Amino acid sequence: MSTVLSPTADAAELSARYPDALEPLAAVVGADLAAPLVTGGSVRYANLDYAASAPALAEVADHLTEVLPFYASVHRGAGYASQISTSVYENARGTVRAFAGARPDDAVVFTRNTTDSLNLLAGCVPPGLDVLYLDIEHHANLLPWQGRPHRSVVAADTVAETLERLGAELAHGGVGLLAVTGASNVTGEVLPLAELAALAHAHGARILVDAAQLAPHRRIDMAGDPGAVTGIDYLAFSGHKLYAPFGSGVLVGRPDWLDAGRPHLAGGGAVSEVRLESVAWATGPARHEAGSPNVLGAATLARAAEVLGALDPVAWTRHEEQLRAALVDGLEAIDGVGVHRLFADAPSAIGVVNFSIAGYDAGLAAAYLSAEHGIGVRDGRFCAHPALTRLGLPAGSLRASFGVGSRLEDVERLVAAVGQLVEAGLGIDYAVDAGRWVPARDTRPFPAWAPNTPGTAGAAPCSLGE
Template sequence: MTSNFTSGDSSVSDGSLGSAALDRPLLSVVGGDLRAPLVQGGDVRYANLDYAASAPALTVVADRLTEVLPYYASVHRGAGYASQVMTSVFEAARASVSRFVGARPDDAVIFTRCTTDALNLAAGCVPADGEVLFLDIEHHANLLPWRARAHRCVEAADTVAETLARLAAALDERPVALVAVTGASNVSGEVTPLAQIVALAHSRGARVLADAAQSAPHLPLDMAATGVDFLAFAGHKLYAPFGSGALVGRRDWLDAAEPFLRGGGAVKNVSLDEVTWTTSPQRHEAGSPNVLGVVAMAAACDALAGLPAGAMQAREHLLRGRLVDGLEALGAQIFRIWDDSTETIGLATFSLDGHDPNRVAAYLSAEHGIGVRTGRFCAHPLFARKGYGREGAIRASFGVGSPTEDIDRLLDALTRYLKEGPAWEYTPSDKGWLPTPDPRVWPAWAQVNPAAGPGLSPCAAPPSLG
């Protein structure tokens, strides 16, 4: 399968990086040395294997915010020094995002709150008489917005080739305006054959939107080279968890659509009877923007773009191989969409036969200080078709700040769980499986329920069926 967003091979061999480079994180993250309390006493370095949900902030991102924060002010139209500085930084961030995704010169970069926000914005920009086509493997964010309009869902086959054939048949059945697909599955980590999908769609007069929430933190993006028409992604998965996102794409649809929000900044002129809206990107950015979130996302884009070509993919290939090999040795079922897919990002979803995934996750957190995600990962149709069950599964995900040790700790903890069982009692509740008792304490500043006692609060999270 060809690369997700690039026109050529950007991989590097493991040897070209050197074993030392592959053994250590590529970039420093805030919280990389965080200590997590254990129910049996003591604490350990927190092993964050939940990057696919929200990645930690890069240290350079936090440093950038510290540098910029004294200048914080409202952007655009401000005559003050701080406002002019922040306006310049804000628009420079737009340029950074454009470079990061390989946008065309005339593409618009619209800042949003997250990927879901960007996809809902995009849904309002498709021509009213146009139909949208998507696969049943999509995250709800790239499934639900389209269902409010003319749409068709294509069931993915067990192979990439047959899935492409089904898409081609659906496109031939009748014209569509847009094909909306994920860049990489948030369930399996498999990379979508985007270049082939773009070729199929464009040859039949349709445009393509890529949900890059999972692919942007792991793969090089090049909209101009691949021909992707629209791309959506979020800062919080891109090591900038400060409430920012972006929709990048063709101006004609964006300028013809009704403004996503109606308010100040999106207009040229307003009277009591008429409104003259401006063009993109401001057309869809009404209200005071999340300036610091945008600055953070741009800093993350620049930092990832500065990595050696192929370094991220090579390291993740080794880490995921280590993880999958270890899980298979334990008898785990590794979730896959396609039998013949070859390219993946840094995550794996799995189940252990006969073991509740939420109980396993509670054990990993409480006894080993390991954070994973459980549930159906906002991909309910895919789980239902594959017969994975309503209880969901376990997902381990990692990225540029993950040490190799985290993979080994997870495998060691699962080995102990299967051989010896938990050392603590766990009780099911409406909050998930809870260690009973739970002597761990939260930081004093995190207390939200004083009745829970001084510093005492259960740490186990409720099961996520999303």
């Protein structure tokens, strides 16, 4: 039985229960950011929105400062800075390949983000083959497949039965690619990837894993055991979720489909020869990386992979498990608060917790947590509308997420703030502006360099009525 974290638990008690969650595992930029409160004063910002975009690792930001003076054109520049930039960019592929546990001949294609990677692969699945996916996927792993032959399976209440449903669909034949999430962006639950890969391969299909949420939280081994057939064929993830928020993503996987598929962008760098009325496309990553690449994004993504790859995997998992246990136990101890799960038998879960508060719209609760407590969480349907409908939450819910820069105090503050909301209600008045809840009178200052434009759908705290 789990131990309940309550808003009144003292520091010594919490330290004893969750000793491996007290401090961050790695330094992140903005860890001590001061968040102003509508009630006056400020507190340390409790960032519990890692699943949307994680803060930059301090080492990643430092590396950006190192590389930036050498930023220049790549691949065909003869200048010294161009040679350095080319080396940084191309060596980033090897670093990312190692981080993913990929095979030596797997292609590493840099993209803008996970969504870009999945759209790229959608143009490379051979004609005549269906793509199979579950209803619990992020839209990035739903929408790209809908423009080509595809099938969907409604997940069951258990992982075991869901695998049976996928197996039954695969047995009909004609599926070329099974596209699944590594960890749900809604609930954090992890799927058994080795079993899914073996299932796909047993029916002659390949497997793609959307690792946007998994990669920042768990070791990944695409290749699996040498000679085994349980490896992952394609893996996609984003730098901005991997503590490298500088606009880069990646697709790693078997090169044959990528070399034969439709070039992702038509332009310079993706060709071997161009004529006025025809073109010979390049093979390899260049085929899909037309235009000037995001050198700095690739460099910082690679450095983030190095930092995370150097973490002790046991300590990494333990830190996150204790934070999650503290949050789930604390929330479930509050009357009227529900924690939501997709499966009754998920093997594990990452640092993503989905919850709702009876009597409070999710957007209103999120605005309250920010304005009155300096806590950042996510609200809405998380670009996973079918999954939220399946959970019985068509209007949306709340999501708290954390990572290597999080600490027990963040969780403690969230539980206490939710408890205060349930017990005492809102401390100020709120109104809807452009579809988003905001304080009716928001006096929190913005930095002088940041625009504060009213009516931006909650993108900024707006002062209504002033």
